[in-house]
Amino acid sequence: NRPAPARASARPAADPSVQNFETLPGYRELRLQRSAADLIGLGNPFFRVHETKAGANTRIAGKSFVNFSSYDYLGLNGHPDVNAAAARAIEEFGTSASASRIVAGERPGHISLEQALADHYDTEACVVMVSGHATNVTTLGALMEPGDVIFHDALSHNSIVTGAQLSGAQRRSFSHNDLDALETLLGATRHEHRRALIVVEGLYSMDGDAPDLAALIALKQRYDAWLMVDDAHGLGVLGRTGIGLAEHCDVDPRGVDIWMGTLSKTLSTCGGYIAGPSALIEYLKCTAGGFIYSVGLSPPLAAAAEAALALMHAEPHRVERLRQNGNLFLACAKKHGLDTGTSLGLAVIPVIVGDSLKSVTLSDRLYKRGINVQPIIHPAVPERASRLRFFITSEHTPEQIRETVDAVAEELHEIEKGGSLIEQLMA
Numbered sequence: 001n002r003p004a005p006a007r008a009s010a011r012p013a014a015d016p017s018v019q020n021f022e023t024l025p026g027y028r029e030l031r032l033q034r035s036a037a038d039l040i041g042l043g044n045p046f047f048r049v050h051e052t053k054a055g056a057n058t059r060i061a062g063k064s065f066v067n068f069s070s071y072d073y074l075g076l077n078g079h080p081d082v083n084a085a086a087a088r089a090i091e092e093f094g095t096s097a098s099a100s101r102i103v104a105g106e107r108p109g110h111i112s113l114e115q116a117l118a119d120h121y122d123t124e125a126c127v128v129m130v131s132g133h134a135t136n137v138t139t140l141g142a143l144m145e146p147g148d149v150i151f152h153d154a155l156s157h158n159s160i161v162t163g164a165q166l167s168g169a170q171r172r173s174f175s176h177n178d179l180d181a182l183e184t185l186l187g188a189t190r191h192e193h194r195r196a197l198i199v200v201e202g203l204y205s206m207d208g209d210a211p212d213l214a215a216l217i218a219l220k221q222r223y224d225a226w227l228m229v230d231d232a233h234g235l236g237v238l239g240r241t242g243i244g245l246a247e248h249c250d251v252d253p254r255g256v257d258i259w260m261g262t263l264s265k266t267l268s269t270c271g272g273y274i275a276g277p278s279a280l281i282e283y284l285k286c287t288a289g290g291f292i293y294s295v296g297l298s299p300p301l302a303a304a305a306e307a308a309l310a311l312m313h314a315e316p317h318r319v320e321r322l323r324q325n326g327n328l329f330l331a332c333a334k335k336h337g338l339d340t341g342t343s344l345g346l347a348v349i350p351v352i353v354g355d356s357l358k359s360v361t362l363s364d365r366l367y368k369r370g371i372n373v374q375p376i377i378h379p380a381v382p383e384r385a386s387r388l389r390f391f392i393t394s395e396h397t398p399e400q401i402r403e404t405v406d407a408v409a410e411e412l413h414e415i416e417k418g419g420s421l422i423e424q425l426m427a
């Protein structure tokens, strides 16, 4: 005689307006935005299917485009040496590391890539992980804990903020690139916490500007904090030979405690890495969940990234060409009076138009002229900072850059001539 099962009606009634994917926060706004764009005939600028390798040029829906949406900054994706290294690794090791490196063991390519990256930053050691995003999340999560404090730039990448949240440490952001604000925060609050970490990026991916590394090192010494630099966009871009932020600022890279980077940009594969003292790397390899409980980097990706790093070192003219292209874009944009914010004119150049609808419209008009560039709109940036963001590569030609900036200026002028887009739509 089993007890009768509890009657369904005895359970609290589920609230259908909550237990429904369509009521998730922001989803309704997303659909509304899309419907409004459809209504006025604007195509979706996101998730476009590229039918070929997407570097400086691409093909979408059978049509050729000049492409500004790829951070293959030095054009190494698909380079014959990079492809050959990946192909050799596939021949020998297959396509997967097949389990966490703790369990499935190392492949020679993990060790040699980590050594090459450690040499690059002149650090004792390095560890590579399967995703750049996960590298930041798991490193910050493993390194810091409640009672500690993380100071980070207000424009930090989502992976830095998420990692800081995961750590349980106190999180304090300072306004973008404002080291006086950072010093004020350090002075006011550093003493309340046990360990402190300052996190900045080498080249900021929305604004294309860089922090003053020498000043940051002085601050971290004065306030007894660690300094972590996410140089995801700096590698291959900053400094005469593309070493990154340290070379750009003419500072010894050993002044930084933790170098973070990704394999997905200049190194044209995917994955992330941390380079630093051996104790740090050993600690992460035994405690960072995103390393221990995740598969090892796939052997062909490790081999391809190592080949790309070697090419970057062997062919500094790629870095120089990228710099010339970025400088040309910036000079043309300034000539046209476009707002490029604080961009240094290297690999990342925004054209700030200050209105989401205007940004999407401008991107759509350029697309119709054979230029693929994405709008960055609220909530990724504040509404007044809505923009098109151009990723420049060493493989763009000067003509492509001049023609693109001319097209941006012309189309923006056309849009603005008509007055407010909202008023035009309501008319």
Ligand code: PMP
Pocket (backbone or CB within 6 Å): 131, 132, 133, 134, 136, 157, 159, 201, 205, 230, 232, 233, 262, 263, 264, 265, 270, 271, 272
């Ligand atoms: N850090 C920064 C500064 C980034 O811009 C990104 C992504 N573009 C990441 C980390 C994450 O890297 P990945 O895309 O390789 O996962």
